[in-house]
Amino acid sequence: MGLRRAVLARNGLCVQVGDRYAVMPEEAMKVLFLTRYSQRGGSSRYMVHQYLPAYAQAGMTCTVAPLFDDRYFDFGVLDRPTGIGEIARHSLYYARRVLLRLRALIDSHRYDLVVLEKELFPYVPYGFEEWLRRRGAKLVVLFDDATYAYYRQHPFPLVRLLCRGKIERIVRGATHVIVWNDHLAGYMRRLNPRVSVVNSGVDITRYPPKDYRAPRTTDRLVIGWIGTPNGFPYLRSLETVFAELAQQYPIELHVISSMAYSSAHVQVVNRTWSMQTEVQHLHDLDIGVMPLPNDEWTQGKSGVKAVQYLAVGVPAVCSPVGVARRLITHNVNGMLADHPTAWRCALTRLLDDPDLRERMGMAGRATVIQSYSTQSVAPRLVDILLQAGRSA
Template sequence: MRVLLFSKYSRRGASSRLRSLQYLPLLRGYGIDVEVHPLFSDEYLDAIFHGNGRSAMANAWRRGVHRFKELLRSGEHDVAWIEGELFPYLPSMVESLLARSVKPYVVDYDDALFHRYDLSSNRLIRGLLGRKIDRVMRDAACVVAGNSYLAERAARAGAPRIEVIPTVVDERRYRPVDHQEDRRPVIGWIGSPLTENYLLDQRDVLEKVCVEHDARLLLVGAKASVVDRFHGFDPEVLPWTEESEADAIARMDIGIMPLRDGPWERGKCGYKLIQYMACGLPVVASRVGANIDIVRHGESGFLATDRASWESSLVQLIEDRAMRLRMGQAGRVAVEETYCLHTQAPRLAEVLHSVGQNRCAA
């Protein structure tokens, strides 16, 4: 079976790496060969991270032309697999034409992409594109959603088939670590410069807890300058790389995921929580969206709703090593049972096979 994957990024982009590209070796074992065509290049990501909007826009236009050419030869494949949409900020006409040309497509969502349009501050975008993603969902042979919030939107859009497949880790890359009892506990966060504002929302709590309870703070993927935003102690900042992220998380004792409670945040899939849990860490997370499904409050970690609950949760874990170990073990079990590559790969393979077979039957 041949599948043409229209991903958003190469492996450098987290959404593409985690939602599709990490599955490709396992899918080959199910007889599925996937040809990958990312929309945005690594140069585009470099331009975005360094604030070079003009360079990013020029690169996006070039890649858009290339994607259109690839669409013209999509008939050589059995199924198209789309990450979110084919062309950002353009109407859903291309996806509709793809569906009507007897080329079934599977579309995958790991965030609330539809809010880019229906909640845009630009009235023209809301008017022209506010229902774009609903039409893409409706025309798909199957919508794969990373959490229940995204699945509910697909259901309201009239998607004919919806499968919830969480964003998962390759559990073989993450090993639980039992740290020395007499070392200073390390509170850890992993993310990117684009998400560090969520971390800074809890800056006052983190400062207080680290200073008063002699804990350390390790930040992976934040800008180096974020250190200047903290007072009374110096967090350690490590650059993110795909090769080093598991080792960096293994240096932590507690993993955190602060979020705001808004429409965009409810669409997030809680991946960093799953990374922490895969390393046997207890977690503290905002009680928002997929976090509520991933964290078993009081068993694998704590769900916090305000500054007081953030502080009390962190203090409990800092002071009680046995609790950290117990919750970390529970989190690792949850990863092995639900949130790992080898558990979800058969489900994804079944989706692609069934869509391809239905096309042949038609």
Template sequence: MKILFVVPYPVGKAASQRYRVEQWLPVLQEQTINYKLAPFWDVATLDILYKQGYSFQKLFGLVKGMLRRLLLLSRLPAYDYIFIHREATPVGPPWFEWLAAKVFRKKLIFDFDDAIWMPNTTEDNSMASNYKWHHKIAQICNWSYKVSTGNHFLQRYALNHNPNSVYLPTVINTTVNYSRIKDQQAKRVTIGWIGSHSTLLYLKLIEPVLQQLEQNYSFDFIVVADREPDLKLKSLKFIVWSEATEVESLLQFNIGVMPLPDTEWAKGKCAFKALQYMALGIPAVVSEVGANMTAVPDSLAGYSCTTHQEWYEKLELLLQDADLRAKLGRAGKQWVAQAFSMAAHEQTFLELFT
């Protein structure tokens, strides 16, 4: 069997791709299944893609990516399955997917972990969003052999267009990178958040809560991201994200947070931050939105919140009680191993290619 993974980014550069595609590759090797990855963006373009300016370089990188996709068409006959993570091209109609499915008659596996059929315009993507063709997601689902979705909200959408749509959460390798557990006996407690520039704005939802906590408690608030947050917090510490230090950065947290707005777009999020926290024995405090409600057993491995008052009370409780943090942390680690580990979903992944 030969599988072509059509992915947006170079290897090791994006969390979604690392956890939904790249970490499964050793499983394919164990099954003696051959594969190849075909990124759209090159490293040089990705390095400036989300920075201000560089318009010519970004356009040149886009043209190069489109040419790579055109050249890739000639290699499609060699593969049994074409696995498309999110989309084959970042702008324009789904011409690559149509040709692969309808002309080359290939079995498409379409995988996504966000509500990418909805417009989600930010300052970083405002120009590109005009050319995104969000409605193509329904078409790609319809043309696909199978669809793999990161949560049940996404699966319900996919099922409207393809009955062979399965739930495959973004999972954790609990036996390798996430085998350790946080020691909760700390002199100074740390609340933390990890993510990308695209979700930094969600921290504004709990900024007033953290400001109120600062008036009564001494703690650090660590943000691990690819861009420094704009938060008015005395407790703020910023760590630049890197794949090599990701787990070490997370292990600085005593408490992990994942605020989300109650929107349709947010319901497409797959609660992966919370899973990362819990896998390392760090209790998660999350907004009661979408997949968060499934991922975090309330009061067993962390807490779900809907109001500022609830956020304050739950964070205060955990700031004060190391034994409670340790208890919830152990339960969370066990829960992730049981329900959100690679071992728990390996068969679901492999059955995509049957």
């Protein structure tokens, strides 16, 4: 259900959110979004940027201040966490971005609500968030992954020491916490009762369905994966499965990412990710895959790549981890596979049956339209921010 209309009332702006009306003061609520990235960063794009039109329609005046802008994505180190060496090589850039974020914090008192993506500064101990809170900021914090687990499991002892308990302290001091996963909600509610769960969403108007009647561009069957290079180790877990399938079927693996993926077992076609070509590359897939190990970090992931496959009508095979358990109804809108034999069987069924691929793909798109589109998720997010902005 979308935002259907906005009408001016004598006591302020009256905005319909779902089946309710939220009465706003005559002056629009001013919201500062402190994101990690510009729109090129997946987490920021899917948690903030794509919802800005809905927030504006609801009468909010939105300012987005990313920690890292587009230039960050040209450094070529996105396959691993940024190290001291990279920071030193690009020291002027990082110094400038830190100063801009500090400036945004100083100006935060001008806003009715501050929305923070996870933390103010990665790898920096808790403190700036407390300063923001003590200045009286109403702080809504967004999490689409288990950042607390990342710090606990970090390979460098100094990072584990500096950031121990950081995320927990941020959550405790927040006015409200929004998470994209039930597993995250369970953890966060032990720290703060004001936690809301929303579904991962994609703008369904940007993701038209795959045309199954269109001529194929290749005589090979295409298995695809989309994501950042940080996820390549998960994809590599399917190498033995790909090797077996490649002996039986004319398959190729399409990898949509910012860096090239290589395989000794299957022919790989690398597609450089961009906002402009993303959907076309997804349309080229016959099957989308989302393999994940079952651990604390992956249980907190938002499952956006599976939502993207389903949005364009491509059937997905996923590990039954985190969001996938709720998103995928096995043998209806996709398949779940928890070990190599199950992966091989699921992919074989879909490779053998083009009609099954289409049926599952279209069922998946219907799931996204109903529950995992920005159009279905936006009203809930608007309602949460309006209530947080009005809270005492």
